[in-house]
Amino acid sequence: MAVKPKLRLDAFLPYRLSVASNAVSDRIAETYRRRFGLKVAEWRLLAILAEHERLIPAALGAITRMDKISVSRAAAALIGRELVAREQHPGDGRSHYLALSAGGRALYDEIAPAALAAEAELFGQFTLEERRLLDTMLRRIEAAVTSDD
């Protein structure tokens, strides 16, 4: 007869994942907020725009897995602080490009080391090998969720 697997919340992987992730997010969000006045969503757009020259909001959403409302709001906040600029989209009048301003680039250059330092503090206990493994596992989990929905 099959063993009936018993549920224990403490050993329930979705729970463990959530607790660990929230702990990390809270900690890092606090850094962004206190030191730079940015929310996580805003920081993500900044980071992606730093890697991409210019993008339309939909592309930002696809890359960061944020829904379009969140992108819209985060972008509005960044534009309000003149960290990001809007540019006309030549091909499609409904959309527009977003790109870092000089100030946005400067802020990013300041945050990036802080972000890497925070990561190092939290994940420094892991070997490079372990980090790679964790990265791979997290991507596999993501794939499992998004595959069939």
Next chain:
Amino acid sequence: MAVKPKLRLDAFLPYRLSVASNAVSDRIAETYRRRFGLKVAEWRLLAILAEHERLIPAALGAITRMDKISVSRAAAALIGRELVAREQHPGDGRSHYLALSAGGRALYDEIAPAALAAEAELFGQFTLEERRLLDTMLRRIEAAVTSDD
């Protein structure tokens, strides 16, 4: 000269962790909500109370890592549906015990297999060994965050 580590959001572990965790949480939360009308916080209290006979709200908070307001609200919802009952606390008049009612137990018995099935669907691709490794890594991350704050 040292290599200057460059930040790429896609490879940034806190980001990967957050994306994976949110994907899993969203998926599972949807199950609880649609099928049982429970929010994640309520489900957590239910699960812990199923393992513990009776607990005071503060203990529930400590175990589930929820703050006392969330515990209070989730408990109120469960009591409203008569899934959980309040019992007097003999020693301290400010507090009280919470315990599953018969209905709460019955609902839990129904949800537990669904939760395990959801876990199996998302993490079934991992070997037992890998799951143990993931669990350990997540606990190490948690410890790193909570150690020095």
Next chain:
DNA sequence: TGGAACTGGTTACAATTGAAACTACCGAGG
């Protein structure tokens, strides 16, 4: 024993977030 400081839990209000409707625009088919 009688405050003063503290703790557990709840409540009230503000800020954040999410869902649905809306506006402006595009693009295909008649």
Next chain:
DNA sequence: CCTCGGTAGTTTCAATTGTAACCAGTTCCA
């Protein structure tokens, strides 16, 4: 062309969440 279905992004309104104040009740110590 010109309408109709669809898409990009924004706005509005409601629900959720977080923060701060609050009310017992308890503890400590004069």
